[in-house]
Amino acid sequence: MSKSFQERIAYALSISTDTRVFEMGRGFASKTPVIFKNCFPGRKAMIVADIHTWPVLGEKVFGLLTDAGVPTEKYIIEKEEFHAEWKYVEMVDLLVEGKLAEAKVIEQDNNHIEADAEKAFKPASDDYFILVSVGSGVINDLCKLCSHHHGQSYLTLPTAASVDGYSSFGSSISYQHSKQTFSCPAPLAIIADTDVIAAAPKEMTAAGYADLAAKVPAGAEWMIADFVGSEPIQPDAWHVLQDYLDDFLSRPADVAAGDPDAIADIFEGLTLSGIAMQAARSSRPASCCDHLFSHLLDMTEHRFNGKLQSHGFQVAIGTMTMCAVFDELFKLDLTKIDVDACVKAWPTLAQEQERALEVFKGFPAPKLGYDNITKKYDDAQEVRRQLEKLKAEWPALKEKLKGQVWSFEKMQAAFKAAGAPYDPSMVGVKREQLRDFFPKVQLMRFRYNLLDLAKRGGFYDAIVNPVFEKGGAWEL
Ligand SMILES: [Zn+2]
Numbered sequence: 001m002s003k004s005f006q007e008r009i010a011y012a013l014s015i016s017t018d019t020r021v022f023e024m025g026r027g028f029a030s031k032t033p034v035i036f037k038n039c040f041p042g043r044k045a046m047i048v049a050d051i052h053t054w055p056v057l058g059e060k061v062f063g064l065l066t067d068a069g070v071p072t073e074k075y076i077i078e079k080e081e082f083h084a085e086w087k088y089v090e091m092v093d094l095l096v097e098g099k100l101a102e103a104k105v106i107e108q109d110n111n112h113i114e115a116d117a118e119k120a121f122k123p124a125s126d127d128y129f130i131l132v133s134v135g136s137g138v139i140n141d142l143c144k145l146c147s148h149h150h151g152q153s154y155l156t157l158p159t160a161a162s163v164d165g166y167s168s169f170g171s172s173i174s175y176q177h178s179k180q181t182f183s184c185p186a187p188l189a190i191i192a193d194t195d196v197i198a199a200a201p202k203e204m205t206a207a208g209y210a211d212l213a214a215k216v217p218a219g220a221e222w223m224i225a226d227f228v229g230s231e232p233i234q235p236d237a238w239h240v241l242q243d244y245l246d247d248f249l250s251r252p253a254d255v256a257a258g259d260p261d262a263i264a265d266i267f268e269g270l271t272l273s274g275i276a277m278q279a280a281r282s283s284r285p286a287s288c289c290d291h292l293f294s295h296l297l298d299m300t301e302h303r304f305n306g307k308l309q310s311h312g313f314q315v316a317i318g319t320m321t322m323c324a325v326f327d328e329l330f331k332l333d334l335t336k337i338d339v340d341a342c343v344k345a346w347p348t349l350a351q352e353q354e355r356a357l358e359v360f361k362g363f364p365a366p367k368l369g370y371d372n373i374t375k376k377y378d379d380a381q382e383v384r385r386q387l388e389k390l391k392a393e394w395p396a397l398k399e400k401l402k403g404q405v406w407s408f409e410k411m412q413a414a415f416k417a418a419g420a421p422y423d424p425s426m427v428g429v430k431r432e433q434l435r436d437f438f439p440k441v442q443l444m445r446f447r448y449n450l451l452d453l454a455k456r457g458g459f460y461d462a463i464v465n466p467v468f469e470k471g472g473a474w475e476l
Pocket of ligand 1: 291
């Protein structure tokens, strides 16, 4: 790698907007009291953990903070299976205010009615507890949003290299039956104890590997959005992670074997991804269509063998699928596009809105496609401009994309080695289901993606259909 670990972190912290401290190393949990006192002088701490993370790290951090004279309380979530739902946001909001018993009542209420998200904000106060998140993505997301509700920041001690949400801007929470990203600042301090992270369950680390690998096709789709001028690449947010991404992902077998150095690379990559999102103030650097397949599964409360599947495992499927779509794209010669014919065939906004309503008919969020296509619709004149540029510059763009994205074969082999799912059936998803997701994936986000470009250029069927045909990645 062209820069040392210290240089990479220093650069990351120089571009991050919220995170001021990122410490990563073996046994680094012991640094918690000093960092807490520096970041939150005079404040009291509330450790938020669950029944799995309390014994592996929470208890230790509680002891360290208490011994160092920091007034510290703890809350252990006892539910075996809990997710980032609004109910738990209300629970953690109460913890900031030290109302532990009331929080427990909400945790145990199986018929809880969600309160109004708009009314969750309170004026800041030094009397509040500073949350110390000890856990994986869900606990961190809850602490992130609830700290923001109270006008303060928090400290996070991740227990697994499972997602890139520890250091990202925003929390992903289910509210009113739909997975939503609530804007909120990333933590002020992240302490990654790699002894703890390397000892996490193997499938959590494999999920983190897949979430990091998603930045491969996501980066290529950002290149496309940049190419058409929809969302220009922001150099800081790009270089902080993409310059090292292939290096971080280069040891999938070691990741599966529990090698602390290989897992530290994954954790660092995930953290840099979050910081890229902070710098960009959006999730553009970290996700595109690869993640939307997972969001669709979340929205339909997809289960496999009765269990919800991890974010990273679902993202693995979307990531491989998009690599397969890129493989098909590279087979095309887009210098031969008939721009006039494409522009002539380009639908009106009203037609696109109607199509979106049809595609999402009967879906839990029936207006999702309508709202997003309304935001990202381009008129015929703009479509002509994009296609003329594409036609003229395709050879160079293709080379650039090929340098970024991995082939389906390479990505699948890496997931297999890392212990991540390498076939949709491994998360209980049918290939037909994946195929049927495509029209939704194209429409469900305001962000310009490869499928949008393909719709404009009339080559959507040519890159999507072969994935499911004989000899394709997900041959039906
Ligand atoms: Zn992700």
